[in-house]
Amino acid sequence: MTLAELDAKPLLEVRGLQMHFPVTEGIVISRKIGEVKAVDGINFTVRRGETLGLVGESGCGKTTTGRCILRLERPTAGEILYDGIDIAKLERKDLMVLRRRIQVIFQDPYSSLNPRMKVGEIIAEPIMVHGIERSAARRSARVRELLSVCGLDPKFADRYPHEMSGGQRQRVGIARALALEPEFIVCDEAVSALDVSIQAQIVNLLEDLRGQFGLTYLFIAHDLSVVRHLCQRVAVMYLGRIVELAECDELFDNPLHPYTQALLAAVPVPDPTVEASRTFRPVRGEVPSAINPPPGCVFHPRCPIAVETCRQIRPELREPRSAHWVACTEVRV
Amino acid sequence: MTIAAPTSYTIPAIADDLPEIRRSLWRRAWIFCRRQPLGTFGMVIVIIMAIAGLSAEWIAPYSPTANDFSAMTEPPSWAHWLGTDQFGRDQLSRIIYGARTALIVGFSCAIIASLAGMVLGVGSAYFGGRLDLYLQGVLDVVMAFPLIIMALAVVAIFGTGVHNVIFAITIPLIPRCARVLRSSALSIREVPYIDAARACGFGHSRIILRHMVPNVVAPFLILLTAFVGQAILAEASLSYLGLGVQEPVPAWGLMLQGGAEEYASTAPWIAVFPGLAIALTVFGFSLFGDALRDALDPKLRDR
Amino acid sequence: MYRYIIKRILLVIPTLLGAAALVFLLMRLIPGDICVVRLGSGGGTFDERAVAACHAQLGLDRPIFVQFVNFVWGFFRGDFGISMWSGKPVLTEIAARFPVSLEIAIMAVVVATIIAIPLGTLSALKQNSPIDFVIRVVSIAGLATPSFWLGILFILAILNISQAAFGAPWMPPIDYVPIWQDPLRNLSMVIFPALTVGYRTSAVTMRMTRSAMLEVLREDYIRTARAKGLVEHLIINRHALKNALLPVVTLIGIEAAFLIGGLVVTEQVFNLNGIGRLFVQSVQNQDYTMTQALVMLVVAAFVLTNTVVDLLYAWLDPRIRYG
Numbered sequence: 019m020t021l022a023e024l025d026a027k028p029l030l031e032v033r034g035l036q037m038h039f040p041v042t043e044g045i046v047i048s049r050k051i052g053e054v055k056a057v058d059g060i061n062f063t064v065r066r067g068e069t070l071g072l073v074g075e076s077g078c079g080k081t082t083t084g085r086c087i088l089r090l091e092r093p094t095a096g097e098i099l100y101d102g103i104d105i106a107k108l109e110r111k112d113l114m115v116l117r118r119r120i121q122v123i124f125q126d127p128y129s130s131l132n133p134r135m136k137v138g139e140i141i142a143e144p145i146m147v148h149g150i151e152r153s154a155a156r157r158s159a160r161v162r163e164l165l166s167v168c169g170l171d172p173k174f175a176d177r178y179p180h181e182m183s184g185g186q187r188q189r190v191g192i193a194r195a196l197a198l199e200p201e202f203i204v205c206d207e208a209v210s211a212l213d214v215s216i217q218a219q220i221v222n223l224l225e226d227l228r229g230q231f232g233l234t235y236l237f238i239a240h241d242l243s244v245v246r247h248l249c250q251r252v253a254v255m256y257l258g259r260i261v262e263l264a265e266c267d268e269l270f271d272n273p274l275h276p277y278t279q280a281l282l283a284a285v286p287v288p289d290p291t292v293e294a295s296r297t298f299r300p301v302r303g304e305v306p307s308a309i310n311p312p313p314g315c316v317f318h319p320r321c322p323i324a325v326e327t328c329r330q331i332r333p334e335l336r337e338p339r340s341a342h343w344v345a346c347t348e349v350r351v
Numbered sequence: 352m353t354i355a356a357p358t359s360y361t362i363p364a365i366a367d368d369l370p371e372i373r374r375s376l377w378r379r380a381w382i383f384c385r386r387q388p389l390g391t392f393g394m395v396i397v398i399i400m401a402i403a404g405l406s407a408e409w410i411a412p413y414s415p416t417a418n419d420f421s422a423m424t425e426p427p428s429w430a431h432w433l434g435t436d437q438f439g440r441d442q443l444s445r446i447i448y449g450a451r452t453a454l455i456v457g458f459s460c461a462i463i464a465s466l467a468g469m470v471l472g473v474g475s476a477y478f479g480g481r482l483d484l485y486l487q488g489v490l491d492v493v494m495a496f497p498l499i500i501m502a503l504a505v506v507a508i509f510g511t512g513v514h515n516v517i518f519a520i521t522i523p524l525i526p527r528c529a530r531v532l533r534s535s536a537l538s539i540r541e542v543p544y545i546d547a548a549r550a551c552g553f554g555h556s557r558i559i560l561r562h563m564v565p566n567v568v569a570p571f572l573i574l575l576t577a578f579v580g581q582a583i584l585a586e587a588s589l590s591y592l593g594l595g596v597q598e599p600v601p602a603w604g605l606m607l608q609g610g611a612e613e614y615a616s617t618a619p620w621i622a623v624f625p626g627l628a629i630a631l632t633v634f635g636f637s638l639f640g641d642a643l644r645d646a647l648d649p650k651l652r653d654r
Numbered sequence: 655m656y657r658y659i660i661k662r663i664l665l666v667i668p669t670l671l672g673a674a675a676l677v678f679l680l681m682r683l684i685p686g687d688i689c690v691v692r693l694g695s696g697g698g699t700f701d702e703r704a705v706a707a708c709h710a711q712l713g714l715d716r717p718i719f720v721q722f723v724n725f726v727w728g729f730f731r732g733d734f735g736i737s738m739w740s741g742k743p744v745l746t747e748i749a750a751r752f753p754v755s756l757e758i759a760i761m762a763v764v765v766a767t768i769i770a771i772p773l774g775t776l777s778a779l780k781q782n783s784p785i786d787f788v789i790r791v792v793s794i795a796g797l798a799t800p801s802f803w804l805g806i807l808f809i810l811a812i813l814n815i816s817q818a819a820f821g822a823p824w825m826p827p828i829d830y831v832p833i834w835q836d837p838l839r840n841l842s843m844v845i846f847p848a849l850t851v852g853y854r855t856s857a858v859t860m861r862m863t864r865s866a867m868l869e870v871l872r873e874d875y876i877r878t879a880r881a882k883g884l885v886e887h888l889i890i891n892r893h894a895l896k897n898a899l900l901p902v903v904t905l906i907g908i909e910a911a912f913l914i915g916g917l918v919v920t921e922q923v924f925n926l927n928g929i930g931r932l933f934v935q936s937v938q939n940q941d942y943t944m945t946q947a948l949v950m951l952v953v954a955a956f957v958l959t960n961t962v963v964d965l966l967y968a969w970l971d972p973r974i975r976y977g
Contacts, residue, residue, distance in 0.1 A: 117552035130543035134565040492672035499915035626803030633798035
């Protein structure tokens with residue numbers, strides 16, 4: 019599916035999303051003394067059928083963003099428009115309908131499956147609760163179908179999670195995500211905890227499933243090489259904000275934001291001649307605390323091209339090149 | 352940069368060469384007996400007491416309440432294996448029937464308290480927030496009362512007798528169970544499979560009953576066995592003070608109350624045997640509970 | 655650290671208030687009218703005026719909230735009401751019996767600690783040896799033995815041994831003499847109940863010391879000390895014991911509850927006039943004023959003991975102190 023074939027109207031539109039966690043203190047009465055601004059006002063869209071990568075270091079807010087979209091957290095502010103409906107404010111009843119359309123694949127295959135349930139039960143449970151198949155026989159047929167789609171022999175349905183390897187368990191997680199026939203799947207670091215060779219298998223599986231079922235992915239990761247293989251567009255996050263958003267190849271070939279450039283510079287190239295000629299300039303400093311982020315542009319203390327205004331003005335996303343958005347005032351094309 | 356990917360990725364189920372690590376319940380029980388001899392010994396004691404209590408009518412040689420004034424305070428003999436008390440009642444029969452009382456009280460208190468504690472503890476951990484805070488406060492207050500004191504206070508209000516005794520002992524046990532199971536539940540509340548369940552839209556009761564409770568079964572079982580022992584001791588103490596089970600229901604604590612001290616020097620068997628029964632039963636439960644805890648420790652399991 | 659202290663101390667207040675509320679509630683749950691129960695001569699007849707007077711005396715004619723406030727305020731003033739059984743002020747009755755129970759409790763803890771810690775350490779050092787096995791069995795037996803039965807066995811033993819040794823049975827005295835007046839008589843009275851009550855505490859402490867010691871002995875800094883060639887008993891005393899004893903301290907708080915329970919039955923066995931016996935009598939005699947005062951006293955003692963133990967633990971563990 020090429021980019022041109024994608025539907026123009028976005029499936030998911032996030033506007034001004036904020037997720038602030040209060041920090042409390044107090045002996046008898048707890049007072050709020052601050053907030054962890056995990057997600058501090060982000061905007062992006064995901065088109066139907068595409069894979070949007072969301073990358074950044076640990077603590078940048080990408081997982082929290084995913085959880086907000088899944089409504090595992092209730093956003094502090096902002097809108098999340100899924101197919102036109104603002105899901106940020108939905109209540110329980112309506113959420114049930116939403117669950118059939120948005121699903122999730124978690125990072126850790128070892129703790130994302132209930133150790134006390136058989137694999138078949140794990141996958142069958144959402145089917146049963148949502149009433150998709152009322153007869154047990156049809157349910158188990160569906161379970162077997164899902165397992166084989168994910169590359170597992172249907173006999174695995176009788177096994178417990180601890181009797182399987184990490185890669186196999188992750189496939190079960192994928193099968194469970196597919197059980198409700200969703201359109202949109204949040205892959206929260208879905209391959210980060212797997213061995214590299216297994217990563218390749220799972221990544222290819224996800225690609226095939228996307229084509230087969232017409233899925234849309236939000237792929238959260240910190241490994242840029244995996245992202246490049248899988249995503250059509252990529253957004254880079256830093257300290258709760260999106261700093262760059264572009265088509266995949268464009269981002270990797272022409273990173274504009276200093277942070278993105280630093281991230282890409284840190285990835286080794288498997289060609290010794292190329293690698294030897296690169297000069298590696300690590301970003302100085304450490305990621306600041308999310309409770310007290312720097313004023314203005316959050317990256318300015320570590321930025322090689324920062325100027326005085328960077329400390330005062332919070333940069334908004336602008337489009338210096340076509341379909342390539344950067345949140346930086348100093349970028350020159 | 353591309354990742355070279357294998358063309359086929361279907362993993363065949365190696366279910367056929369699945370190593371035989373899935374053992375039946377019987378086999379696991381047998382392994383338990385072999386690895387934990389003390390625990391097995393404890394279990395055997397408990398089973399003996401249970402059989403005695405269940406089949407009291409058939410195996411007790413005399414009626415536990417039949418006075419026989421021609422055979423008062425007789426030492427152990429062939430006619431009365433454990434001797435008779437000051438009313439001529441056969442000690443052995445009273446101890447056998449007493450086992451029934453002890454185990455009924457013990458198991459009732461343990462089961463009710465553990466189940467109630469589980470609901471309160473896991474529910475409190477799951478919902479969190481203010482519900483958790485206030486419930487913990489209430490449980491802390493109840494736990495500020497030592498067990499015997501609380502039981503005595505309840506008996507003071509509602510009176511004595513088997514049913515009141517069960518009620519009196521269950522109440523202080525509930526918060527103790529809730530506290531332990533709450534901390535177990537808290538440690539699994541943030542686990543991804545709970546998040547997955549929420550993402551699938553499961554309701555609160557399904558998540559609690561199907562996903563959290565089965566994963567706190569280990570501490571639950573250990574608490575259950577510990578509670579039985581504690582309940583038996585508490586009932587014995589209450590009956591000894593005359594504030595527990597009342598005559599004519601046979602109970603080990605009661606047997607020690609009736610003039611056991613007066614006859615201490617002349618008829619020591621009146622004092623020794625009932626207490627020995629209590630100690631032996633609780634000892635059995637303690638050994639079994641200890642062994643169970645060792646066996647359920649995931650670090651020591653062979654999986 | 656100071657915040658922890660303040661927080662911990664402040665926590666006492668709602669707990670005690672809650673306990674007072676619970677005691678108050680429990681006493682009000684007693685079926686029927688207390689005054690009728692006590693003054694009624696059976697058959698459903700009672701003297702109206704006597705009951706009204708009793709109501710007024712107990713303050714039962716006031717609204718519930720006022721009663722509760724008086725109840726709590728009374729404790730602060732030290733006015734616990736009048737015993738319904740003896741007619742004397744509750745405080746007097748309690749004060750008369752308090753020293754015995756206190757002495758038994760303290761002696762029980764002392765004896766238990768003296769026995770348990772060395773034995774627990776020994777058990778850990780010689781893990782899985784016959785000695786360890788014996789000690790473990792003895793300690794589990796200690797948890798399983800009802801304390802009143804142990805007391806009875808003690809009496810049995812005393813009687814039979816004194817009979818055999820002196821020709822006449824000897825029983826420990828039952829009227830209390832303070833320790834500074836007649837130490838021998840006092841100790842001979844207190845030692846057996848103390849052993850009875852303390853056996854359970856020593857069993858628990860023994861097990862805790864053993865497991866804490868086992869964990870500490872596995873730590874790397876012990877291996878380093880041994881590799882440095884330090885003499886074994888110095889390792890135990892200077893390094894291992896201090897760290898192993900930390901969790902044992904918190905045990906004292908938990909065991910205080912069982913001590914009180916043990917006191918209640920043991921005083922019955924040995925016929926001693928202490929608070930435990932008073933408690934049982936008040937329940938038997940339906941002396942509700944006494945019962946509620948004693949329950950509050952016990953709970954307050956328990957809560958305070960736990961607070962002190964928590965603070966002590968925080969002070970002893972440098973990680974909390976400087977953290």
